[in-house]
């Protein structure tokens with residue numbers, strides 16, 4: 175007769191503790207990755223001038239992210255449970271000191287263009303032109319067609 179070995183309650187406790195620790199570490203690493211993304215994934219600048227404002231912000235945030243990456247990859251320091259959460263919180267605090275603001279973003283300008291006609295007037299959503307430009311464009315197209323028709327001899 176075979177018997178299935180049953181773990182002692184002490185083994186269960188140890189397995190449970192290890193599983194909880196692994197879960198906590200996974201959550202911390204995910205939070206660290208999210209914080210690093212918050213640091214680096216900032217909006218693109220709309221123009222060269224905007225990029226001159228964005229670049230120093232981006233570089234400061236790269237430094238902030240590197241500090242967290244050093245913390246995450248330093249085995250000596252990872253012994254303390256508080257160290258990674260503290261390092262993540264520190265990164266987020268530093269990002270607050272280097273906000274990705276003060277420049278026009280590519281998305282902002284694209285949205286602005288989507289709402290503005292080439293003449294600078296607002297245009298209806300989904301249209302390329304404002305009503306005035308659309309009317310002018312239509313009149314010009316019609317004149318071109320009439321001119322073409324007048325130049326074309328009709329064959330009998």
Ligand SMILES: [Zn+2]
Pocket residue numbers: 291292293294295303304305306307308
């Ligand atoms: Zn227009």
